[in-house]
Amino acid sequence: MESHIALAAEKLFQIGPIPITNSILTTWVVTFILIVFALVSTRKIAAVPSSLQNFAEILVESFQNLVASIAEDKTKIFLPIVASFFFFILLGNYFGLLPGFGTIGFFRVEHGQKIFVPLLRSMNSDLNTTLALAIVSLIITHFLAVRYLGIGGYLKRYFSLNPIFLFVGLLEIISEFTKVLSLSFRLFGNIYAGEVVLTTAATRFYAFLLPLPFYFLELLVGFIQALIFAILTLVFMVILTQKSEH
Amino acid sequence: MEIFKSFGIQPVFLLAQIVNFLIILYLLKRFFYKPIVKILEDRKKKIEESLKNADLIEERLQKTEEKNAQILAEAQNSARILIADAKREAENINQQTNLEARKTIEAALVEAKVQIEAQKVSMQKQLEHETLNLVEAVVKRVLGRSLKINERRQLTNKALSDIGRKI
Numbered sequence: 499m500e501s502h503i504a505l506a507a508e509k510l511f512q513i514g515p516i517p518i519t520n521s522i523l524t525t526w527v528v529t530f531i532l533i534v535f536a537l538v539s540t541r542k543i544a545a546v547p548s549s550l551q552n553f554a555e556i557l558v559e560s561f562q563n564l565v566a567s568i569a570e571d572k573t574k575i576f577l578p579i580v581a582s583f584f585f586f587i588l589l590g591n592y593f594g595l596l597p598g599f600g601t602i603g604f605f606r607v608e609h610g611q612k613i614f615v616p617l618l619r620s621m622n623s624d625l626n627t628t629l630a631l632a633i634v635s636l637i638i639t640h641f642l643a644v645r646y647l648g649i650g651g652y653l654k655r656y657f658s659l660n661p662i663f664l665f666v667g668l669l670e671i672i673s674e675f676t677k678v679l680s681l682s683f684r685l686f687g688n689i690y691a692g693e694v695v696l697t698t699a700a701t702r703f704y705a706f707l708l709p710l711p712f713y714f715l716e717l718l719v720g721f722i723q724a725l726i727f728a729i730l731t732l733v734f735m736v737i738l739t740q741k742s743e744h
Numbered sequence: 745m746e747i748f749k750s751f752g753i754q755p756v757f758l759l760a761q762i763v764n765f766l767i768i769l770y771l772l773k774r775f776f777y778k779p780i781v782k783i784l785e786d787r788k789k790k791i792e793e794s795l796k797n798a799d800l801i802e803e804r805l806q807k808t809e810e811k812n813a814q815i816l817a818e819a820q821n822s823a824r825i826l827i828a829d830a831k832r833e834a835e836n837i838n839q840q841t842n843l844e845a846r847k848t849i850e851a852a853l854v855e856a857k858v859q860i861e862a863q864k865v866s867m868q869k870q871l872e873h874e875t876l877n878l879v880e881a882v883v884k885r886v887l888g889r890s891l892k893i894n895e896r897r898q899l900t901n902k903a904l905s906d907i908g909r910k911i
Binding site: 504505506507516517519522525526529532533536537539540543544545547551554555558559562574577578579581582585586624625626627629630631633634686 | 750751752753754756757758759760761762764765766767768769771772773775776777778779780781783784786787790
């Protein structure tokens with residue numbers, strides 16, 4: 499059987515007028531797991547932590563230290579946002595490495611061709627997901643910038659009476675759009691490429707042992723990409739909430 | 745926008761993912777970060793307090809120990825004074841008792857002497873009387889007459905002085 503991974507996520511079914519793709523289905527599963535873990539680990543929160551609470555504390559505290567080293571006094575506001583990006587992306591990436599992803603599915607005839615539709619697809623190998631995350635990151639960053647600097651201080655970064663600074667401001671506006679593109683395409687590209695590598699190694703070459711090194715590589719990539727997304731979001735937030743020099 | 749189409753970008757999916765992430769963000773913030781950050785801070789505060797308390801307790805302990813040592817020293821000191829006092833008192837009592845005993849003994853001695861003296865005198869008198877009677881009886885038998893008053897006195901005096909010498 500030959501497996502081919504499409505660039506776009508495949509549609510599975512429709513709920514009313516809303517189509518549901520396999521990556522959205524995965525996103526829901528990941529969301530469910532994340533929320534359930536969050537609720538269970540903090541259900542019986544106590545000063546002397548249980549094992550699950552202990553694990554949750556390690557996650558939050560280590561990330562808190564990381565955020566605090568960059569954001570300092572704004573840690574309390576930034577931590578939930580940045581950490582949510584990290585945990586959501588990390589869990590999504592690792593979840594997509596589980597067996598069954600991209601391999602369990604069904605065949606559907608489309609345009610007279612028989613097409614294999616996997617039931618689950620790693621959520622970050624769909625540009626919709628990563629673009630959505632990048633857009634949320636951008637919107638929250640700008641929202642926080644307005645909150646910290648006021649609307650005047652926020653606009654001063656982009657608009658100025660000085661022609662040189664006006665041009666700089668224009669570049670800043672363009673850079674905001676490139677931020678979204680770079681954030682979304684970096685994450686999507688890495689995870690999608692990982693999927694392709696794993697599928698190719700398993701289906702075109704040899705399915706036993708050969709994909710194993712790539713799985714380790716993907717574990718590393720999944721972690722690094724989640725961290726990069728979170729840290730870049732954090733850095734953008736810190737930069738935009740500081741008073742501009744001009 | 746051909747590129748977006750080939751990547752499968754659709755506003756519906758984008759919106760779905762955005763809403764999904766915002767829900768995650770809200771729920772995690774509310775039910776995950778907030779309680780955990782709070783409990784971490786609480787614990788930190790508690791530990792700081794405990795450390796401060798430990799310092800305080802140590803300080804207090806040191807003070808107590810110092811006080812203990814001081815009290816002990818004071819007690820030892822007062823005990824020493826007490827013992828010294830007691831010794832002195834005992835010595836005083838001893839001395840006084842000795843003195844009194846001596847006095848009593850001396851008094852008894854004097855009394856005994858007086859008694860002895862009196863006895864001696866009475867004995868002398870009795871002896872004198874008996875001797876005189878004896879001498880008179882002897883003289884009566886030998887001379888066939890009684891002693892004259894003059895001789896009697898002479899004899900008596902001689903005998904007395906003899907006895908006195910002998911005693």
